[in-house]
Amino acid sequence: MNKPRCLIVGASAAGVAVAIELRNNGYTGAVTLIDADPNLPYERPPLSKSVLGAGSRGFVPIQPAPIYRDLDIELRLGEKVTAVDPAALTVRLDGGDAVPVSRLVLATGLSPRRLRVAGADAENVLSLRDAADARRIAEELASGGPLVIIGAGFIGLELAAVARERGIDVTVVEAQARPLTHAVGADVASLLMELHRGHGVKLLTGATVAEFAGSAGRVEEVRLADGRRLPASTVVVGVGVEPRTELTVSARIEVDTFGIPVNEFGQTSRAWIYATGDVASQNHPALARRGRIEHWDTAQRHGAAVGATIAGTPTRYREAPYAWSHQYGATLQIVGRPRPDDDLVLRDGASPGEFLAFWIRDGYVGAVAGMAASREVGVVKRLMAARVPVERAQLLGRDLDLRRFLKQHQNAVRANPESTLAS
Numbered sequence: 176m177n178k179p180r181c182l183i184v185g186a187s188a189a190g191v192a193v194a195i196e197l198r199n200n201g202y203t204g205a206v207t208l209i210d211a212d213p214n215l216p217y218e219r220p221p222l223s224k225s226v227l228g229a230g231s232r233g234f235v236p237i238q239p240a241p242i243y244r245d246l247d248i249e250l251r252l253g254e255k256v257t258a259v260d261p262a263a264l265t266v267r268l269d270g271g272d273a274v275p276v277s278r279l280v281l282a283t284g285l286s287p288r289r290l291r292v293a294g295a296d297a298e299n300v301l302s303l304r305d306a307a308d309a310r311r312i313a314e315e316l317a318s319g320g321p322l323v324i325i326g327a328g329f330i331g332l333e334l335a336a337v338a339r340e341r342g343i344d345v346t347v348v349e350a351q352a353r354p355l356t357h358a359v360g361a362d363v364a365s366l367l368m369e370l371h372r373g374h375g376v377k378l379l380t381g382a383t384v385a386e387f388a389g390s391a392g393r394v395e396e397v398r399l400a401d402g403r404r405l406p407a408s409t410v411v412v413g414v415g416v417e418p419r420t421e422l423t424v425s426a427r428i429e430v431d432t433f434g435i436p437v438n439e440f441g442q443t444s445r446a447w448i449y450a451t452g453d454v455a456s457q458n459h460p461a462l463a464r465r466g467r468i469e470h471w472d473t474a475q476r477h478g479a480a481v482g483a484t485i486a487g488t489p490t491r492y493r494e495a496p497y498a499w500s501h502q503y504g505a506t507l508q509i510v511g512r513p514r515p516d517d518d519l520v521l522r523d524g525a526s527p528g529e530f531l532a533f534w535i536r537d538g539y540v541g542a543v544a545g546m547a548a549s550r551e552v553g554v555v556k557r558l559m560a561a562r563v564p565v566e567r568a569q570l571l572g573r574d575l576d577l578r579r580f581l582k583q584h585q586n587a588v589r590a591n592p593e594s595t596l597a598s
């Protein structure tokens with residue numbers, strides 16, 4: 176009888192974590208990790224930061240190459256999975272191979288949404304999701320600007336920051352009145368806008384693209400719906416993403432509007448098929464309702480939980496989601512997910528380059544965002560995990576020693592363990 180095989184589609188944050196945790200948890204079947212991308216699995220976050228910045232440091236492998244061999248993980252790169260045959264328990268590859276599988280993991284991530292306007296298929300209208308995209312953008316930026324970025328999401332704004340640091344003329348076109356409001360709320364979004372404008376980014380909000388105009392297959396001008404015209408030598412579009420759910424059709428598993436719905440152990444509507452990382456639609460306690468969590472750290476932790484589960488140790492991913500972003504030398508960190516009904520507390524003295532924002536929910540910190548405040552964010556993360564009750568007035572002042580505050584709470588709980596039952 177053939178040895179069982181766990182086959183993982185997608186060798187990025189989530190897929191690599193699944194493979195490694197399978198082995199860490201004693202899985203003895205075959206482990207096959209397949210990705211259409213031909214490169215040794217690499218970290219995506221540096222693509223919009225150090226990879227495109229002045230003095231690029233190149234791609235960062237997720238794991239050194241020998242790890243896959245040492246852990247007996249078969250890595251098939253540059254091969255695309257085209258279909259799943261649930262009756263035959265095989266997956267079909269674009270080269271024609273049919274690979275037998277006993278557990279299948281879909282870690283297929285997201286693809287950038289295309290802008291449907293005239294000229295959007297010109298050769299210098301690009302998006303940024305993978306290493307090939309980053310190489311293309313680097314080639315275009317080598318000739319200088321102007322760079323026009325459509326969409327002020329995290330990736331667009333990080334790209335704006337690295338391009339400004341290289342002295343490139345940058346315009347960002349954003350349809351909403353404030354960028355990132357859904358992720359960090361209006362007040363923090365305003366600070367981020369100020370940060371970018373202070374570094375010379377022309378940030379046009381409430382603006383939409385009507386068409387890209389140019390000649391010989393290249394865009395030379397971005398025309399906005401309000402009639403404004405922006406000269407452009409490179410255009411990068413970052414207007415959202417689509418979950419890569421193509422394989423759900425042949426696999427005959429459910430999809431929803433966010434991606435592939437999974438239960439707390441990452442199982443899809445067919446128990447032997449799992450989905451993890453960005454493509455998974457999860458019911459995570461930090462989310463107000465089912466949805467995707469599109470962060471590197473989450474993809475790794477969710478993938479690790481799925482790997483452990485398949486290997487026989489049922490594991491849930493419950494930690495508060497954590498994301499970071501680098502802009503102009505400072506790090507923005509976000510723990511948890513702010514909700515519209517939360518009470519926002521912006522610590523006194525907030526400035527675009529340094530701030531700490533708390534979102535209070537039912538008397539506890541539900542989420543925190545800090546710019547150039549790594550130490551504080553680390554302590555608040557522990558306050559959140561320990562469910563320390565907080566009040567708005569306590570968090571406003573800069574003189575609050577968060578560490579002492581946490582310690583006092585821990586000491587109080589130690590002295591009176593019953594008190595935790597009430598909290």
Ligand SMILES: Cc1cc2nc3c(=O)[nH]c(=O)nc-3n(C[C@H](O)[C@H](O)[C@H](O)COP(=O)(O)OP(=O)(O)OC[C@H]3O[C@@H](n4cnc5c(N)ncnc54)[C@H](O)[C@@H]3O)c2cc1C
Nearest residue numbers: 185187188189211219220256283284452453469470471474
């Ligand atoms: C430029 C950029 C910067 C980012 N910066 C940050 C950051 O600073 N902080 C942060 O928290 N998050 C960041 N993110 C988000 C983070 O990278 C993602 O959350 C993470 O990569 C999700 O991992 P994943 O494994 O779920 O999917 P992905 O990384 O999207 O990988 C999916 C893989 O599946 C492969 N694939 C899909 N379909 C098939 C198929 N049919 N056959 C074979 N292979 C297939 C793809 O080739 C791809 O390699 C960034 C993302 C990008 C693009």
